[in-house]
Amino acid sequence: MPDLDDQAISKVAEVGIKSQLDEVKNLNVEIDIDPLKVITGTLNSVAIAGEGMVMKQDLRIESMEFNTGSVAVNPLSLAFGKIELTHPTEAEAIVTLTEADINRAFRSDFVRSKMQDLNLEVQVDSETAIVDTEKINFGLPGDGKVRLSTEVVLQNSQERKTVAFTAVPKISSDGQRVVLENVEYLDHQELPPAFTEAMLDEAKELLDLKNFEVGDMSLQIKRLAALKGKLILQSEAIVHQFPSS
Known part of the structure; x- marks a missing residue:
């Protein structure tokens, strides 16, 4: 040898x-x-x-x-x-x-192609708005939380508004993934449950x-x-x- x-x-x-x-x-x-x-x-x-x-x-x-x-x-x-x-x-x-690492993954072709199928309308300030799936942002503000936000476009005025929520990252029961729980919307604005779940699912899949x-x-x-x-x-x-x- x-x-x-x-x-x-x-x-x-x-x-x-x-x-x-x-x-x-x-x-x-x-x-x-x-x-x-x-x-x-x-x-x-x-x-x-x-x-x-x-x-x-x-x-x-x-x-x-x-x-x-x-x-x-x-x-x-x-x-x-x-x-x-x-x-x-x-x-x-x-x-x-x-x-930056996680946002890079959120903006990858893999995730964007899946999010584009979610052409959802939401109500913001009593006005109909369209979710801009290309403006999803993942933040780590500290305090054991993550922050997910996206932009919506008001149909009448074409004004853009940010809708954001925080969640607490936890270890899944099998220890294989990070899951986001305890969702809290900021400024009393909400996204449709289906879109919120889609954002949480994508974060879980990436992590x-x-x-x-x-x-x-x-x-x-x-x-x-x-x-x-x-x-x-x-x-x-x-x-x-x-x-x-």
Whole structure:
């Protein structure tokens, strides 16, 4: 077997992860090995730190930190430039999303094509208005809440008005998604229930942990924090295989 060191194995993993991403600003993979242990198929740990990672549905992640404990691998596969797990391994992952990241996803072709089907009329100040689905905005004002807003166009005057509501992000019962609950409209204005539900459903779909999985892994949210300007998801992961290029 050729000599294998931390740097060489880390580079293999880095190339594999990059192959799963549309874009990435910075990516650093550090695999800690003990030469005596690696011969028997054990890596001490794997640490991944990424910035500006663009994944499914044009969803961008501001940062991701991923750390494992001991990892069981096939030592022969390492000799051929591949990291092949022989047993699933546990890890912790911390994902940080910014307001800009989530708004980028809301404005993606994927979401806009679905929202365009909702040509809904609403009543604003006793006047009929049309919802402008291209003006949906997602905000993180802090205090453990999110803010969703959109513009409506008054039919008679063509004046534009903003309709907004806040909601509380919570972890779904299966730990796979962030769901928005406790909706409160601002300024006594409301959208039709169908449109409100559609906006909540899109947020839930975008914040599905499957969108953040790289390679063959499963994530489960354990904690979340909705801070001013950013949303932090702390998850446990079971990794079955790391991605290979």
